[in-house]
Amino acid sequence: MRISAQAKQENRARILEKGAELFIAKGFEECTTRDIAVSSGLATGTLFNYFPSKETLAMTMVSEALNRGREDFRRRRTGEEGLDEDLFLFIASGLRRLRPLRPFIGPVLERSLSPFPRKTVCPEGEAARQEHLDAVHEILAMHGFTKAPDYVAVTMYWSLYLGILAFWAGDDSPNQQATQALMDYSIRMFVQVISGNGADRGEEHAD
Amino acid sequence: MQIEEGTVNELPCLKQLMMALPGENDKDPAGEKLAAILNQVPARKVPVSSFSRLWILGSLHAKVALGYLTCWLRSRFAEAGEKERLRNEAHLTAALQLLGTMGYMRGAVMKLGQLLASLPLVVPEEFARTLASLHFQAPPMHYSVVREVFLDEFGREPEELFASFERRAFAAASLGQVHRARLHSGEEVAVKVQYPDIARTIKSDLRNLRILLQPMCMTADWHNHLEKLADIEEMLMMETDYQQEARFGREIRNNFTSEDRIVVPRIYEEYSTRRVLTTEYLCGVHLDQFLAADPDQELRDHFTHLITAATMRLLYRSHWLLADPNPGNYIFMDDGRLGLIDFGCTRVITDEEWRLQREFERAVINRDEAGINRAIARACLYNDPEEMEPERLAVVGRGALWQMEPWKTEGLFDFGDEEFFRRGIDTFLDVMRRRYDRGKPLYLWTNRFVLGARGITFRLKGRCDFRKIYEQESDACL
Ligand SMILES: Nc1ncnc2c1ncn2[C@@H]1O[C@H](COP(=O)(O)OP(=O)(O)OP(=O)(O)O)[C@@H](O)[C@H]1O
Numbered sequence: 176m177r178i179s180a181q182a183k184q185e186n187r188a189r190i191l192e193k194g195a196e197l198f199i200a201k202g203f204e205e206c207t208t209r210d211i212a213v214s215s216g217l218a219t220g221t222l223f224n225y226f227p228s229k230e231t232l233a234m235t236m237v238s239e240a241l242n243r244g245r246e247d248f249r250r251r252r253t254g255e256e257g258l259d260e261d262l263f264l265f266i267a268s269g270l271r272r273l274r275p276l277r278p279f280i281g282p283v284l285e286r287s288l289s290p291f292p293r294k295t296v297c298p299e300g301e302a303a304r305q306e307h308l309d310a311v312h313e314i315l316a317m318h319g320f321t322k323a324p325d326y327v328a329v330t331m332y333w334s335l336y337l338g339i340l341a342f343w344a345g346d347d348s349p350n351q352q353a354t355q356a357l358m359d360y361s362i363r364m365f366v367q368v369i370s371g372n373g374a375d376r377g378e379e380h381a382d
Numbered sequence: 383m384q385i386e387e388g389t390v391n392e393l394p395c396l397k398q399l400m401m402a403l404p405g406e407n408d409k410d411p412a413g414e415k416l417a418a419i420l421n422q423v424p425a426r427k428v429p430v431s432s433f434s435r436l437w438i439l440g441s442l443h444a445k446v447a448l449g450y451l452t453c454w455l456r457s458r459f460a461e462a463g464e465k466e467r468l469r470n471e472a473h474l475t476a477a478l479q480l481l482g483t484m485g486y487m488r489g490a491v492m493k494l495g496q497l498l499a500s501l502p503l504v505v506p507e508e509f510a511r512t513l514a515s516l517h518f519q520a521p522p523m524h525y526s527v528v529r530e531v532f533l534d535e536f537g538r539e540p541e542e543l544f545a546s547f548e549r550r551a552f553a554a555a556s557l558g559q560v561h562r563a564r565l566h567s568g569e570e571v572a573v574k575v576q577y578p579d580i581a582r583t584i585k586s587d588l589r590n591l592r593i594l595l596q597p598m599c600m601t602a603d604w605h606n607h608l609e610k611l612a613d614i615e616e617m618l619m620m621e622t623d624y625q626q627e628a629r630f631g632r633e634i635r636n637n638f639t640s641e642d643r644i645v646v647p648r649i650y651e652e653y654s655t656r657r658v659l660t661t662e663y664l665c666g667v668h669l670d671q672f673l674a675a676d677p678d679q680e681l682r683d684h685f686t687h688l689i690t691a692a693t694m695r696l697l698y699r700s701h702w703l704l705a706d707p708n709p710g711n712y713i714f715m716d717d718g719r720l721g722l723i724d725f726g727c728t729r730v731i732t733d734e735e736w737r738l739q740r741e742f743e744r745a746v747i748n749r750d751e752a753g754i755n756r757a758i759a760r761a762c763l764y765n766d767p768e769e770m771e772p773e774r775l776a777v778v779g780r781g782a783l784w785q786m787e788p789w790k791t792e793g794l795f796d797f798g799d800e801e802f803f804r805r806g807i808d809t810f811l812d813v814m815r816r817r818y819d820r821g822k823p824l825y826l827w828t829n830r831f832v833l834g835a836r837g838i839t840f841r842l843k844g845r846c847d848f849r850k851i852y853e854q855e856s857d858a859c860l
Contacts, residue, residue: 251539255549256526263526271533348579350534355578359527 187225190215191239194232198279203233233283234299236276241303244269245310259316259366265314266336266358269307270343270351277351279343290337308333320369328369335361428538469722525549528575535655540573543653547573553710557622562663569662571650574624576657581622585615603820606763613823624659630702630725631661643719644692664723666715669838671699679843681718681765686797686844687851688720693835694855701731706829707834709841729827746786758782762821774818781809785832788848797836798843806836822831 178186193215197206210230213221226232247268252261287300311332312323324332331334339361343354528549532540544563551559558560558576565571620626628649635646645664653660667675672685689712696702704711706727713721729740734830738760745753755767758779764770784806788795796802813819 194511251529259525261527263524264529267526267530271530329595348582352579353582355527355530359523359578 186215186217186221190217190222190225190232191236195236195276198233198276201284203229203259203279208232230283230286230297231299233279234287234297234303237273237280237283237287238299238303238306240272240276241307244272245306247272248310258314258370259362261314261317262311262362262366263358265310265338266362267355270354274351277344281341284337284340284344288337288340290333302349304333305338315369331368332365335365392470429515434589440592484723501648514674522554523551523577525576527578528561531575531578531729535658536653538614544571544573551575558657564651565653569650569654570665571660572647572663573653574659574661576622576624581619585619604819607736610823611827617727617729620728623656624726627659627724627726627728628654630728633700634696634702634722634725634728637699638692640758642688642691642695644688645713645715645719645721647721647723661723664713664715666721669709669712669714669841670713673841679845682798682842682844683846684718685712685714685720686839686842687846689835689839689842689844690846690848691851691855692720692722694851696853697731699858701733701736703729703731703827703831705729705831707831707838709838712838729824731824735822735824742782742787743786746783749790754779754783761825762818774816777809777812778818778821781806784809785828789852790849792849793847794845795848796845797839798845800840803836803840806833 190211194206196212197214200206201210206229208222209219211229211232212219215222225236245265245268248265251268252264256264269329276283287297288304308329315324339354339358342357343351346354348354388822391818393597527541532538532543540561540563545566545568548561553560553572555574557580558574561573561575563571563573609664628651631646631649635648638644638646647662647664650662651662651675693704693707696704704722704725704727706724711724713723715721716796738757742754742761743759744750745757755775758775759765759767759770761782762770762774769773787802810829
């Protein structure tokens with residue numbers, strides 16, 4: 176049966192919504208695609224038309240949250256921020272959007288964003304990574320870094336970011352405050368490194 | 383504790399500093415280990431992960447080990463030759479500068495600075511200057527962090543919550559920083575914002591401190607140490623809860639009328655949570671600036687009177703001790719009023735503690751020596767003066783009586799008298815040196831209070847009729 180683009184959109188949105196509910200209630204590992212199909216009112220086969228796997232489904236939730244976080248960041252930034260403030264605002268805006276998914280997100284991120292070489296790379300994960308790094312590059316450009324960061328700087332940034340995500344996923348402090356402190360230090364460290372030794376161009380507020 | 387030379391990954395931290403301080407460690411009476419640690423500090427790189435670890439030890443250090451440090455400073459600098467003295471000061475200065483650059487450490491260092499800076503006879507000048515400069519550095523949370531705190535606490539951005547909000551903090555606080563803002567209704571306010579996760583850091587580090595102190599468990603005063611640590615923990619936890627501070631602030635505000643010329647800022651509850659405290663902004667200057675304008679004796683006396691009256695009122699009416707009397711907590715207002723801020727460190731005196739305090743006070747005023755000794759013995763956790771070594775009784779007694787001197791004096795009491803102030807510091811250091819610090823936990827706070835407050839009134843070179851204020855305030859509560 177052919178269905179309208181609008182109906183497709185609705186189905187997709189419903190799967191994402193029900194999927195998130197079930198992941199939160201049961202946990203990512205315990206929840207099956209069948210469970211999700213049933214509660215979305217679809218046949219399991221139909222669900223696969225939208226999301227080829229449970230991982231893809233979950234990672235799509237993550238990407239969408241991060242996209243909204245990026246929009247929040249652009250809206251919230253005032254243009255007066257230093258580099259470290261911008262990076263903090265960017266990462267924090269993303270985490271705030273991811274917050275509802277936090278109860279089940281650990282294993283999803285681990286599978287889709289793992290930096291280790293894998294047989295099958297998760298395309299959604301790879302896309303999310305690329306989008307995130309593009310945004311970082313954009314932020315750097317706004318602070319006068321004319322050249323794209325080289326692979327060392329990129330790898331370093333990404334490791335820090337994954338570290339923050341991993342810590343955040345398991346952070347049991349109220350509102351993940353401990354993650355905020357960690358972010359602050361991680362970002363300062365990164366900014367210091369890419370600004371070269373001594374002079375700390377990203378941190379004019381701490382003069 | 384062993385202090386190894388040159389282990390790369392281990393930053394000589396305040397933990398070690400504290401352990402090495404005289405009075406805590408028989409093995410290092412001359413402070414050599416401390417000097418060795420300080421020697422290493424400036425040369426070492428700081429691992430990021432140790433920032434938060436260090437934080438609380440810094441703060442505890444500031445709060446509890448003030449005595450030890452001043453003691454060390456003093457003995458060190460007095461006995462050493464000029465060259466060595468300078469070198470030591472330089473090391474200490476460098477260490478402090480280093481600590482001062484570490485975001486979350488800054489608050490703790492600042493606090494230490496405030497305390498030490500209020501004891502002008504004790505701290506070498508160069509050292510005091512370093513401390514002062516740390517105090518005025520920009521605080522460590524940038525605006526993006528502040529915004530996240532607001533979203534978590536209020537679900538709104540500072541600029542939505544307030545009509546306007548200054549992104550740059552105007553003052554540093556010990557657990558956070560203070561921003562100026564204006565309410566939609568027009569009032570100017572001071573907004574104190576706490577660092578993320580500071581409460582948990584304090585808790586976990588106090589746990590570590592307990593473990594660290596475990597080797598002392600065989601010593602005679604072990605139980606007393608634990609008791610004091612518990613008291614400190616309770617106070618620190620209270621300081622992390624700005625809602626608690628707001629409760630104290632509200633009650634304290636009710637204790638004063640406009641006639642008293644003492645202003646306690648109004649608290650705006652709708653804009654306050656555990657981690658954000660919004661109060662009426664008080665316009666005026668702090669002690670240093672006040673003194674820089676070279677005020678005349680009358681004005682100095684006037685503020686000395688107000689500072690004394692404010693403390694005595696809270697002490698006698700509410701049995702509350704503002705246990706953190708640093709100069710930053712007093713605002714000298716243009717119109718001659720005294721602004722009182724910061725009630726996070728308010729120690730509630732229990733009924734039992736209060737009874738003992740009043741007994742002691744009466745004995746002192748009646749010059750009843752047996753009564754004085756009895757009270758001192760009990761304060762030091764002995765049943766009877768007979769149980770105390772005579773020297774302990776004498777040394778602790780000198781300190782206690784120094785504290786009570788204003789109570790015994792009719793007419794103007796001169797807090798600017800150098801002989802008086804110096805004598806107090808000396809007796810205090812004597813108690814520390816001889817490690818006669820066993821006592822009820824309350825006296826941690828009264829000592830801190832008396833030293834801090836007298837340091838301030840000494841610098842003010844102010845006088846007041848203490849006895850009269852005492853009689854008024856204590857009569858009013860009968
Ligand atoms: N209501 C206010 N009006 C004017 N200034 C204020 C007000 N509240 C705070 N400040 C400023 O902020 C500084 C720190 O505030 P506060 O003393 O409350 O913080 P704290 O965390 O208790 O710090 P500390 O323990 O170091 O005193 C004060 O010294 C003062 O300069």
